[in-house]
Amino acid sequence: MWATEVTEGAPGEGLHDVFAAQAHARPRHTALLAPDARVSYGELDALAEQFARQLAAAGIQQGHLVPILLPRSVDLIVTLLAVLKLGAAYALLDADWPPTRLEAVIDQLRPPLVVTRPGLVANLSAPLWTPDEGGTGESPARPAVTVRGSDACSVFFTSGTTGQPKGVVTPHRATARLFREGTFARFDRDTVIPLAVALPWDAFSLELWSALYNGGTCVLIDEPFLTAEALRGVTAGHGVNTAWLTSSLFNLIVDEDLTALSGLYQVMIGGERLSERHVSRFLDRFPDTALINGYGPTESTVFATTHRITPADCTRDGGIPLGRPVPGTSVFVLHGNRHCATGEPGEICIAGDGLALGYLGEPALTAEKFTHIDIDGKQVRLYRTGDLGIRDEDGILEYRGRIDRQVKIRGHRVEPAEVERQIERLVPYVAACRVVPRRTELDGVLELVAFCVPSRSGGAPPDVPAVLAEHLPAYQRPVAVVFVDSFPLTGTGKLDDRALLAYVPEASDENGHGPVDDPLVRLVAEEFAVVLGSQTVPPHTPFFELGGSSLQAARACTRIVKRVGRPVPLSVLYEQSSAEELGSWLRSAPSTDAVPAFTGDIPLTAMELVFLTRHLTAPQDRSGYCLMTWHLDGRLDQGALEAAIAAVHERHDVLRTAFRVDPTPHAEVTDIPAPPLELLVAQPTMDDAVGALRQLFDEPLEPQDADLWRTALVPVTETGGWLFGLLVHHIAFDGRSESVLARALSDAYAGRAPHPAPPTLAERARLMTAATTVTDSAARLERILAEFQDVPSIRWPERPDPGETGTGHLSVTVPAALTARLDAQGASLGGSLFVVLLSAWADTMAEVCGQRDFAVGVPVAERTVPELEQAIGCLINMVPVRLRGDAVGGGRDGIREVGRLVHQAFGRGEVPFADLTQGLGPATPGRPPVFQSLFALQDNTPPRLDLPGVAATHLRQPYAALPLELHLEVWPDEDGALDAVLSFRREAVVEATALTLLKGFHDRLALIAAGAAS
Incomplete structure (x- = not known):
């Protein structure tokens, strides 16, 4: 059993106690939505009570640490609640972990049994136990237990430098503190959130308890993780309004399928350093959605600090801030035991209710990482994160890197030293190993590369990736293993990681197996190659054997969707994982028409049709006319300005497009010349100049004839400058177009190299069609x-x-x-x-x-x-x-x-x-x-x-x-x-x-x- 020196707390503070109170108050409100079930609070509480009686009869007692090996399901949540009702703590494990890792973790927990499903796992030393599905209320009454906030609630396993996973034991209060009044986000009975993260991760607590602790609803995702398509589906179908995404997954969705984030009230992201570019794109598209950066190691339970991100944060020198502490949490920046001054870097140290009770079975490590220091005359227990940070003048925390080598791989903390020790232990052929993180070109996320010096005993090198697949979880496995004669050193005698990475061979096309005749297989292989950073992809080799990660798989699905115009669930790629298999599936699956490459007349968008209809029915209406003006002061080159107008007219073909109704509403690009820069007579005041422009621009525009915009220049006597004005019909213009047009005019006038070419009208129609969800x-x-x-x-x-x-x-x-x-x-x-x-x-x-x-x-x-x-x-x-x-x-x-x-x-x-x-x-x-x-x-x-x-x-x-x-x-x-x-x-x-x-x-x-x- 787990014992702790911490005993403070009041009875009835368990997470399950709060859930039971919600069930009593609102028994019919939906707690869980699964693909095949809808479970109310009352039903879920009753199922958990029944299961708790079975677990008690099977020997589970207060203080036990109970491994649960179940997939994300209603059964999993019932089991978890039942364990808590007995005063025990749960440890959610992954059935896909290698057997050796499962054995190591279960050995640390020392449980009386492992709750699982028949056939899910085998050959474990601990007794495997499944519930009596036919059982009713005949089980003996469960023992009455009192649970305090300081009692153990859950165990999460993280990477360790010794090669042994570390079990982090967290109390009930650590999770509960996140949902106090006035916390960092809105969590209430209207909260609807997907339950999608990996089960052994502490972010699972965020997704589950943000709903069940507050009377909200969890939507169980049956994909391996929250794909863009799944998110769009549950948002539209179940009213999901809140989501948690790792930074890598957030970046993927922003890059490949930004509209999947539509309709969310708040999005929490984190787990790795944020990308300013991706955050900026999201905020630009969804300015009214709360985007929250969450930071915190497992030892401080989910989040220690959060920050509501603003556009200004994307231009900060120190990157997007980590923010301020969540309720019940204190954060210090220390150099040893000394508080660092504003702007002075130091180690981020965390105190408060979120701290774990310690590491399972490792009292020495617990004492090392969870120390006590004197703060204002009081001994405060804190966790030393190993992260470096500073506080700015406003007290906001910023991240500055790591003290040690620890990195985040797809949201998981990984100690490269642990992987090195595992390789040296598991592969006798390897005398020494160095694991180096590198960033992928496409995703910009970290992956591991292992460099090995062979032993002098000789012999043929073994298949190291195959050996590691039996012992390490996927996020700890290197994407490549490279044998080297020795490790290069820097001038100061340290290992030269950059020189090591130069040893990684370039992607080879030797296994391309020649040209692929099947167009769908070739299409899939091309997209696999893009996301994997390879030149070619063998059509018969499964995606994951090529080194693909789950995030890269999701990116591949999204890219394929855009090209074929039909949904490709991530689960299908897992089942049909080679290019040949997935190409065959695409051929036989129910499909919509592929996205057309428009070559002739282009159908109008809904708003274009609105403005064209208004023009035809009320030709004198001026509500669709967009007027822009600038006062210009200085040495204006009128010829260069007129040439810039012509260049923009040519570059953006929508400005020379006819919007017509016969035979059906459509848009047709024409060769109509650019509007002239009309020079009006000088006006004494700015108001007079504006009036002159309005009078000139009152002549009707004719969208049917591609007559869409006008330009003019008016000298202004009182300022000595000019009033430059342009008028564009709303059918070809909107608020965002203002800055695009201004920048295009500026570049053309100055002779600067233009930004990447804008899409043509046909390409734009294809992009908008491809982005339309099914x-x-x-x-x-x-x-x-x-x-x-x-x-x-x-x-x-x-x-x-x-x-x-x-x-x-x-x-x-x-x-x-x-x-x-x-x-x-x-x-x-x-x-x-x-x-x-x-x-x-x-x-x-x-x-x-x-x-x-x-x-x-x-x-x-x-x-x-x-x-x-x-x-x-x-x-x-x-x-x-x-x-x-x-x-x-x-x-x-x-x-x-x-x-x-x-x-x-x-x-x-x-x-x-x-x-x-x-x-x-x-x-x-x-x-x-x-x-x-x-x-x-x-x-x-x-x-x-x-x-x-x-x-x-x-x-x-x-x-x-x-x-x-x-x-x-x-x-x-x-x-x-x-x-x-x-x-x-x-x-x-x-x-x-x-x-x-x-x-x-x-x-x-x-x-x-x-x-x-x-």
């Missing part, structure tokens, strides 16, 4: 139609006078300091700045208009793959959000509810808005049937003109017309302030109402920032 869109559309069928129209409190026309504009500025507090308030409630702003707006609208049920439209970017980020075009969708109930009540509850609704709405963003409006039928002329107002946080990259010798200042102009009755747009500036601009159609909304709305919105933001909104 889902039951008809069923999803029906659900959305039912939700919005009865949305009431907004009743504006005052009716305008007859004859009122035109567009009104009002604005107010929210200072940067207040904005920062709003962001912090949102983070404290598990929300985002967007959610806080929308909540304040919903509360204001409800009060001013006197109604508690209405909808707003939110524009959402549809740039689903990296190539589309460089494109000009109308790549957006309009997502409706229905606001009612708590969502329009303001305060903390209002922010939470708005966050839930936003998550729900964005999760269905793949349904085109045009389909929704058509499904709801005719509406009041001049507005769609779903909403009359638009709300947007316009956090696009500012459109900067970088013209040599010219100072360019972007001047945002008010809209000439609106498609809806009222727009509220919030524009962040580069200093952190917000400009809230309210635009309204005077024939629908009187100015007094608009002023009341804007003032009420600003006042509510001030209250929220001050923490006074209850």
